[in-house]
Amino acid sequence: MTDMILAIVKRGRARDLMKAAREAGAGGGTVNYARGTASSTILAALGIADSRREVLRIFAGPDESRKIAGRMEKSGIKGSLAICGKEDGMENWTLVEVICEEGFGEEVMAVARRAGATGGTVVSAHGTSTEDDVKFFGSPLVPEKEIVMMVLENDVASAVVQAVEGLEVLKQKGRAVLFTLPVKHFANLA
Amino acid sequence: MDLLKQFREVSLSVMPIAVLALVLSLLLGVMDFGEAMSFVLSCLLVIAGLTVFLTGVDIGIMPVGSRIGAALTRSRSLSVMLLASLLLGFIFTIPEPDVQVLATQVSQAGGGVPSTLLIAAIALGVGVFFAISIARTILSWPMKLVLAVSYIIIFILAFFCDDFFVSVAFDSGGATTGPLSVPFIMALGMGVANLRKHNDEAEFGYVALSSTGPVLAVLVLALVFGGDASAAAAGAQTAAPGLGQLFVSKLSEVGLSLLPMVAVVIVCQLFFLRLPRMEILRVASGIVYAYVGIVVFFTGVEYSFSDVARELGGALMSLHPVCLCIAGFLFGVCVVLAEPAVLVLTEQVETASSGRISRKTMLATLALGVGLAVVLALVRTVMGFSIWYLLLPGYGLIFICMIWTPGLFSSIAFDSGGVATGPMSSTFLLPLAMGAAAGNEAMGSAASFGMIAMIAMMPILLTELLGIVYRFKTSKAEARND
Numbered sequence: 001m002t003d004m005i006l007a008i009v010k011r012g013r014a015r016d017l018m019k020a021a022r023e024a025g026a027g028g029g030t031v032n033y034a035r036g037t038a039s040s041t042i043l044a045a046l047g048i049a050d051s052r053r054e055v056l057r058i059f060a061g062p063d064e065s066r067k068i069a070g071r072m073e074k075s076g077i078k079g080s081l082a083i084c085g086k087e088d089g090m091e092n093w094t095l096v097e098v099i100c101e102e103g104f105g106e107e108v109m110a111v112a113r114r115a116g117a118t119g120g121t122v123v124s125a126h127g128t129s130t131e132d133d134v135k136f137f138g139s140p141l142v143p144e145k146e147i148v149m150m151v152l153e154n155d156v157a158s159a160v161v162q163a164v165e166g167l168e169v170l171k172q173k174g175r176a177v178l179f180t181l182p183v184k185h186f187a188n189l190a
Numbered sequence: 191m192d193l194l195k196q197f198r199e200v201s202l203s204v205m206p207i208a209v210l211a212l213v214l215s216l217l218l219g220v221m222d223f224g225e226a227m228s229f230v231l232s233c234l235l236v237i238a239g240l241t242v243f244l245t246g247v248d249i250g251i252m253p254v255g256s257r258i259g260a261a262l263t264r265s266r267s268l269s270v271m272l273l274a275s276l277l278l279g280f281i282f283t284i285p286e287p288d289v290q291v292l293a294t295q296v297s298q299a300g301g302g303v304p305s306t307l308l309i310a311a312i313a314l315g316v317g318v319f320f321a322i323s324i325a326r327t328i329l330s331w332p333m334k335l336v337l338a339v340s341y342i343i344i345f346i347l348a349f350f351c352d353d354f355f356v357s358v359a360f361d362s363g364g365a366t367t368g369p370l371s372v373p374f375i376m377a378l379g380m381g382v383a384n385l386r387k388h389n390d391e392a393e394f395g396y397v398a399l400s401s402t403g404p405v406l407a408v409l410v411l412a413l414v415f416g417g418d419a420s421a422a423a424a425g426a427q428t429a430a431p432g433l434g435q436l437f438v439s440k441l442s443e444v445g446l447s448l449l450p451m452v453a454v455v456i457v458c459q460l461f462f463l464r465l466p467r468m469e470i471l472r473v474a475s476g477i478v479y480a481y482v483g484i485v486v487f488f489t490g491v492e493y494s495f496s497d498v499a500r501e502l503g504g505a506l507m508s509l510h511p512v513c514l515c516i517a518g519f520l521f522g523v524c525v526v527l528a529e530p531a532v533l534v535l536t537e538q539v540e541t542a543s544s545g546r547i548s549r550k551t552m553l554a555t556l557a558l559g560v561g562l563a564v565v566l567a568l569v570r571t572v573m574g575f576s577i578w579y580l581l582l583p584g585y586g587l588i589f590i591c592m593i594w595t596p597g598l599f600s601s602i603a604f605d606s607g608g609v610a611t612g613p614m615s616s617t618f619l620l621p622l623a624m625g626a627a628a629g630n631e632a633m634g635s636a637a638s639f640g641m642i643a644m645i646a647m648m649p650i651l652l653t654e655l656l657g658i659v660y661r662f663k664t665s666k667a668e669a670r671n672d
Contacts, residue, residue, distance in 0.1 A: 033541060045471040047249035047479075051192050103257065106468035126384065136266050137328050139385045144260055169466060 003065035003085030004181075005058040005072070006095065006151075008034070008121050009189070013077050014054040021058055024071035029058040034123045034149075041110045053079075053121060055149075062087065069185060076190055082151045083185040093183035094157035098148045098164055099125070100176035105146035108164055108176070112150060115163040120150040143175075151186055193245060200240045203533065207524035207618070208233040211498055214517060218505045221498065228494040231433075235490025236528065243369070243483025243530055250476015251370075251451075252377040252534075257465070258458050259381020268328060271382070272321045278454065279320030279400060282374065283313040285447040287488070288365040288616055296358055303415055311411045312362050312404040319403030320375065323396045327382050333395050333601045334592050340402050341585060347409040348581075355412035357577050360643030363405040364611030367397050369484060369530040370447055372609055375400055376538060391597040393542045397535075398604030401646070436493055440485045448481050487530070491613055496621045503625025511572045514626055515565050518619075522564030522645070523557040525619055529612040532556055539602055547660070552606075555656045559649035560610055564619055567644040571627045577640045584647045591654040599657025607650040611642050619645065 005026075009017055014031045021029065031054050038049035060068055065083050072081055084095055098108050105122045112120065125147050129140035152160060157180065164178055212229060215221040221229065262271045283289060289312055293305035319340075326336050348356045367375065379396030386392040455473070459465060465473070506514040526532055536549040536556075566580055592600055623641045 041468075045468060045475065047472045047475045048193050048245060050249065051195075102260075103253075103465045103469045106472065107466045110468055126387070134266065136263065136385065137268070138330070139387070141264060141266070141385070142387075144384060 001062060001085060002059050003062055003083050003184075005056075005060065005065055005069055005081065005083050006149075007056040007058075007072060007079060007081045007189070008036070008053055009056065009077055009079030011052040011054050013079065014056045017056055017072055017075060017077050017079070018058075020072050020075035020077075021056075021068050024068040025064055026058050026060060026068045029056050031056050032123060034121045037106070037109050037120045037122060037148075039119055041113055044106055044109060055121065055123065066185070069187075073187055073189055078190040080151065080188050081186070082183045084181045085184050086182050087184040090184040091182040092154060093151055093186045094154055095181040095183050096150045096152060096157055096160055096164075096178070097180070098176055098178045099145055100148070102144035102146050104169070104176065105148050107167065107169065108148045111163045111167050112148075112160045115159040116156040117150050117152055117160050120148050123147045123149065151183055193241065196245055197237070197241045200244065200528075200533075201237050203527045204233060204237050204240070207521065207528060207614075210520055210524055211502065214502060214506075215498060218502070218509065220501045220505050225494070225498070229498055232490045232494035235486050235493070236495075239483045239485070239487025239490055240528065240530060240533075241483070242479050243487055244533060246476045246479030246481070246483055247373045247534055248476070249479075250473045251373045251480055253469075253476075254455050254458075254463075254473050255374045255377025256381035256384075257463055258454075259378040260384055261381075261458065261462050262378075263382050263385050268325070271324055271328065275324045275378075276317040276321040278317075278378070279375070279403075280313045280317035281450040281454070282371040283316040283366055283404075284309060285443075285450065286366060286368045286371060287443055287447065288368050288613065289313075289362070291616070292358075292362055292365045303411065308362075308408070308411065311407040312366060315403030315405070315407030316366050316400050317403070319406075320396065320400045322403075323379060323399035324382055326395065326399070327379070327386060327392045330386070330389075333391055333398075333597055336399065337402070337600065337604060338589065338592070340399070340406065341589070344402070344405055344409065345582075345585070347406070347413065351409055351412045353576050353578070355408065356581070357640040357643060359405045359408035359412065360577075360581065360646065361640065362408050363401045363403075364608065364642040364646035365616070366404050367401045367531070367608040367611075368447075369487075369612055370444075370451065370480065372397055372531040372612075373534050374451060376534070376605075380538075380542075390542065391601055393601075394539075394598070394605050395601035396605075397608040398601060401608035402604075433489070433493055437485070437489045440488045440492075444481060444485045444488065448477070452477060484530075488613060491617045496617050499618045499621040500625035503622040504628055505625075507572070507626040507628075511568075514572070515568050518564040518568045518622065519561040521619065521622065522561035525614045526557050526560040526610055526649075527553060529610060529614045531609040531612050532606075535602075535606060535609045543598075547656075551656070552653075555652050556606055556610055556649050559606075559652040560615070560645050562652075563644040563648035564622075564641070566648070567619075567623060567641040568626060570640060570644075571623050577643065580640075580644060581647070584644075584651065588647070588651050588654060591651065591658065594661070595654040595657040596661050599654060599660065603650045603653035603657065606653050607646040610649045611646045615645050616642060 007017055018029050034053045034055045036051035036053045038044040043049040069083055109120050125145045127142045127145055129142050133140040262274055293308045297305040375396050380393050383392035506517050536552040539547050539552050540549045620641050
């Protein structure tokens with residue numbers, strides 16, 4: 001079983017965090033840009049508490065992942081770190097990911113906050129095309145999407161999942177997909 | 191956007207020019223205590239305004255621009271997209287403050303071109319070329335080819351025009367793409383560019399072409415009018431308005447600038463965007479911030495900056511032309527660091543290149559470019575030679591470099607030219623040149639037209655050189671990996 005170490009830090013800090021991870025034996029990682037959401041819906045509507053973030057993912061076996069995560073936590077870089085994987089009795093958190101149409105991320109966050117979430121990270125993405133997709137001058141038209149990621153304690157996660165699944169707009173226009181992953185370790189860095 | 195972090199970054203950007211201007215003015219005895227206080231107040235307003243403006247752009251203007259671009263693409267009709275971009279380019283250019291100011295200066299300076307006609311020509315130029323830039327992305331025309339063809343036509347036409355109109359034409363190219371329309375044009379273009387996902391080059395170039403259009407339009411206008419400009423009398427010095435008065439007049443000026451954008455956004459939202467409530471709240475907040483931010487920014491800039499710049503120009507000129515040039519270089523470097531649209535562009539470049547081209551690198555390149563541009567323009571002002579001596583070698587080098595520059599950098603290069611010529615450069619560097627030129631009676635203020643043109647030209651050259659360096663380094667890295 002491979003674990004995924006998921007670290008979310010301020011933009012520009014992933015490189016230093018990766019250096020720390022390498023010292024503990026990590027082979028490599030993948031980084032992408034993301035946006036951190038505000039802690040309250042009012043602040044989100046006003047748009048003044050977003051933050052620019054980076055998401056770092058490292059894959060490792062179950063024993064190494066703890067070692068690497070430990071080293072990363074001591075690096076002094078602010079952010080949050082989660083180890084996604086299965087370990088009986090340790091899975092106290094859940095990574096909830098919602099893939100929705102672009103523009104609907106904040107609606108998902110608003111509903112999630114009402115159900116108890118404090119924050120999330122939003123990543124830009126796009127759908128994939130199939131052979132039958134409509135093409136426009138040679139390129140298939142694929143929808144722009146957002147992925148909302150939240151690491152939550154299990155009971156909060158169930159409430160959030162229920163709330164998001166009940167959001168009508170996501171089913172019709174948001175065309176959202178929700179899935180969860182078990183998280184066996186979670187820590188706020190620094 | 192993290193407001194505090196934004197504030198810190200903006201303060202760092204504006205500090206250099208504030209400190210430099212203050213130190214020089216006090217050294218040369220140009221300012222008394224009261225004027226120094228006004229200047230400090232101006233700087234504070236500039237910092238506050240920029241912070242709020244950039245926040246607004248980030249959460250309001252950029253998202254809505256790119257969604258409109260994406261929605262236009264989904265219409266799957268080339269003619270709809272071209273018509274929409276032509277209309278949008280035209281509508282957003284007319285109320286641009288810089289365009290209005292340039293047109294007034296030109297009609298006062300003579301040449302027989304009424305300002306409304308000039309504005310219409312400029313706006314049409316932007317509209318047509320914005321449409322061309324969208325067509326380029328959809329039809330996958332290579333950017334270098336489009337640029338080369340456009341500039342060949344420009345230089346052929348320029349050959350037949352009077353020196354005055356050539357300066358004005360290149361100035362208007364820089365004047366158009368202002369702090370409000372640049373983010374929108376860029377975002378809309380990027381929204382369309384999502385169609386070409388594997389093509390980095392498609393993300394940039396919209397500002398570049400949109401600011402090329404007016405150059406062509408003005409040259410055509412000049413030829414039609416038989417451009418024969420009589421010597422210019424300097425624009426009359428109006429009494430300096432009080433701070434409150436200035437603020438109120440900016441409220442309406444910028445409001446006029448924003449009204450078309452707001453109308454477009456409302457129409458789009460009602461008819462085809464249909465964003466959910468939270469998004470619309472954020473976009474609305476963003477537009478409000480952008481409005482307030484730009485009003486405060488312009489108030490600060492026009493309150494004291496221009497006057498300080500003009501007096502500094504005169505003082506430095508009488509001290510020694512070399513001092514003027516050195517100071518001009520330093521000012522050029524500092525001014526570009528605080529240009530609103532530059533800050534937007536560098537962020538976009540960093541995001542689009544996934545961090546390979548950092549903001550600092552881009553900023554340093556642009557700063558150097560503008561510094562050199564100011565020196566060249568000041569030398570021309572002091573010595574009074576024709577702008578051709580600068581334009582021809584400059585653009586010649588640009589097109590030679592284009593052979594080796596990667597396509598992506600060519601687009602970014604020409605974008606940075608349009609972006610560097612913003613409110614900071616036209617309210618500080620242009621008066622600096624005018625102050626210096628006041629001593630040169632032979633050419634009068636006509637010699638100071640062309641400063642904007644230089645500021646639009648040099649960053650292009652330097653960014654292309656950056657591209658060549660980048661290409662060299664990436665090929666070395668790839669060779670090492672093999």
